[in-house]
Amino acid sequence: MKKRKILILTALYGVSVTAFLACTAKPQEIVVQKSVGVACYNKSDAFLSELLGCLKEDCEERDMTVTIRDAVGSQRTQNDQVQELLDEGCDVLCVNLVDRTDPSVIIDMAREKDVQIIFFNREPVAEDLKQWTGLYYIGADAEQSGVMQGELAAQMIENNAAVDRNGDGKIQYAILEGEPNHQDAIIRTESVVNTLKNSGIELERLSYQIANWNRAQAQNRMNQIIGQYPTEIEVVLANNDAMALGAIDAYKELGYEKSQMPLFFGIDGTVEGLNAVKEGELAATVYNDKESQAELMADLVYAIVKGDSVEEFTFERKQYIYLPYQKATPENVNDFLFKEK
Numbered sequence: 001m002k003k004r005k006i007l008i009l010t011a012l013y014g015v016s017v018t019a020f021l022a023c024t025a026k027p028q029e030i031v032v033q034k035s036v037g038v039a040c041y042n043k044s045d046a047f048l049s050e051l052l053g054c055l056k057e058d059c060e061e062r063d064m065t066v067t068i069r070d071a072v073g074s075q076r077t078q079n080d081q082v083q084e085l086l087d088e089g090c091d092v093l094c095v096n097l098v099d100r101t102d103p104s105v106i107i108d109m110a111r112e113k114d115v116q117i118i119f120f121n122r123e124p125v126a127e128d129l130k131q132w133t134g135l136y137y138i139g140a141d142a143e144q145s146g147v148m149q150g151e152l153a154a155q156m157i158e159n160n161a162a163v164d165r166n167g168d169g170k171i172q173y174a175i176l177e178g179e180p181n182h183q184d185a186i187i188r189t190e191s192v193v194n195t196l197k198n199s200g201i202e203l204e205r206l207s208y209q210i211a212n213w214n215r216a217q218a219q220n221r222m223n224q225i226i227g228q229y230p231t232e233i234e235v236v237l238a239n240n241d242a243m244a245l246g247a248i249d250a251y252k253e254l255g256y257e258k259s260q261m262p263l264f265f266g267i268d269g270t271v272e273g274l275n276a277v278k279e280g281e282l283a284a285t286v287y288n289d290k291e292s293q294a295e296l297m298a299d300l301v302y303a304i305v306k307g308d309s310v311e312e313f314t315f316e317r318k319q320y321i322y323l324p325y326q327k328a329t330p331e332n333v334n335d336f337l338f339k340e341k
């Protein structure tokens with residue numbers, strides 16, 4: 001806290017301009033706050049809205065103003081919004097791309113004004129970040145989250161013979177996957193399945209559906225799966241909590257009792273996800289550390305506006321920073337629910 005105050009004071013000093021009133025000798029301080037323009041793909045995304053809440057708070061704590069624009073799923077809208085943020089004079093941009101493979105227009109516009117960009121959560125490919133040194137990415141390693149989800153599921157399957165409901169020695173499972181082309185979707189699916197297999201668990205995939213990170217879509221897809229396999233699904237592996245919760249909604253709405261439901265696994269540790277773990281509805285989740293991601297972004301933004309070197313930041317890959325995931329289970333879920341910043 002103390003360190004933060006000192007940093008804020010330094011920032012104020014660094015960016016304040018001294019204006020002289022015409023007839024007095026006394027100088028008057030006018031403080032010009034630095035502004036951060038944030039562009040996001042869709043604010044209705046559960047994980048993202050929590051991450052944005054943290055980012056706003058962290059930037060404001062560092063005495064910077066924040067303007068957030070929501071592209072509601074359109075890259076074209078996002079390009080226009082970034083142009084507006086630049087025209088309004090933002091000092092740094094934080095961009096959560098709609099289409100992570102298509103950042104060129106945004107990079108060109110920002111570069112023209114020499115405004116650096118921190119991309120987050122939706123990872124641009126290396127060729128695109130190479131276009132300019134004023135580009136960064138802050139996120140998390142998709143593979144790690146899938147591996148952790150697989151380890152959690154393997155452990156719970158091994159410790160509880162009843163998960164193999166029909167006792168055939170195999171785990172019949174369904175996958176609910178996020179948006180196609182999102183780095184976290186395919187990689188999480190692959191790594192969770194590989195981790196389970198490598199733990200010696202025999203698997204039988206009954207269904208694989210894309211539900212675009214979305215709770216209502218997941219409920220819909222799960223309804224179809226249940227229609228086909230009313231009692232056969234033993235485990236549901238969802239690429240995020242929202243979809244795991246949507247799958248639970250589907251079983252509940254069809255009148256299934258908890259004892260008749262499969263085990264559900266999510267990723268993110270959103271407030272709703274963590275509460276579902278606490279209540280025993282979600283077997284476990286993998287914490288996608290929004291607090292640390294937001295804080296690191298705010299630190300990097302702050303270093304950029306002060307003109308400091310960014311060398312103190314640990315880049316795992318050139319211009320890319322990844323923060324670790326953590327396993328969240330009924331045993332430690334309170335640590336995440338009441339996480340101190």
Ligand code: BGC
Pocket residue numbers: 045046047048121122182184213239240241242267268288
């Ligand atoms: C999260 C998802 C979220 C997506 C949005 C992922 O990292 O796990 O919950 O919908 O990012 O880009």
Ligand code: CA
Pocket residue numbers: 164165166167168169170171172234
């Ligand atoms: Ca079985």
